[in-house]
Amino acid sequence: MMTLLRSLERHQRSLRNRIALWPGLPGAPDILDPERFAGRRVIVIGPAETLADDLEGTVVDGFDVVVRLNNGLSLADTRPDLFGRRTDILVHNLRETGPRNAGEIPASLLTDKGVSMLVYPHWRRSADRRAYRAKRAALKRAGGPPLSILPPEIMQEIRADLGNRAPTVGISAILFFLATPASELAIHGFTFFETRYASGYNDAIRSGAEARAWVDARGAHEPLSEKRLLRKRLALPHAPRVILGRNVRRHLEAD
Template identity: 30%
Template structure:
């Protein structure tokens, strides 16, 4: 067996057995990813329902790089903008999501490697977030970090010029992607809010802009 079928088989074996090295070999390295962010103005768009009440779409689309999270609903260009350059995932995208969003790079942020789809892992822009980064945040927060928080942490490690956070209200208005309450998800939103507030206080590049 050779070519694409062999690559798929190797991927499935590595994913099933949780062999990190073969999966990481498919990924853009973290140093290269961080280097790609240097000097750029980044908009990170979360999925808080409250974002739909604003008019931040033009500001979002005006960033050098627009990053969205998980299924990334975009109910209106006025509130959410139209661009998706990078997509950060901790869940399998829904039918048509990747085609709708058309990101140049997909980042798999979840520690759950068995959920990683082959069509994402084989993409030239694929990035696999290190398990050590997820574990560090989990230990800091005392709960599994959200995809958005992992992205904030990752972006803050780079030499970006500016990071504006949209659609982050730490579940005060719930999420556009579902109806679950804060008590029904495994995250500590009070801890995440305190973490972000401490970060923005010490890093003037980062602003909690709206939503």
């Protein structure tokens, strides 16, 4: 009986999610279209302390699309000569307050930094939809950039491949762009929480162990599973030519 009830609840939640996506309904989200990146050179910049070493010899602002994550705007300010001055897309979890916040992102800051689009990965829970709608309304009132979500079908597939765990913002962004018809995808500054963050991103974290504890605190994410999933997806046919930072590759290939 309990199994049947849980199955019904899952189906009801799925139906509510699909209905909430209908374009004609109030509050329906803007969904980031993978075709938008056809033929484009995209760089996704993570927050690991190895980022500077990864980017040596790379001209970040030479890419067509520069993607940063969460508190990436603050991180970019620490080394604009190396980390780049542009942010075309900021993928953010929309947690702006509290001890586990990912940095405040008022419309004024996003506009000042030249962010063309803010992207929220999630739409599955009612709390996700409320967060999206509240932030979109705030950005619209203040003349900020548009807010989109990653395609729910892509996010659901990622979640299923992770054993029904929520993907981190980083793996969500990487796997989305891997599924686009971009011409090139460069991935730098990711060590799958095996090192601390780069200075200026989250200075409360002082070691790889603390970084892992931070991401595991609520039991929502599992970095080892994400690493294995990325290896699996990279082995499949995909459109973009993928360039991995030297430390990304080293940590990705390590068991």
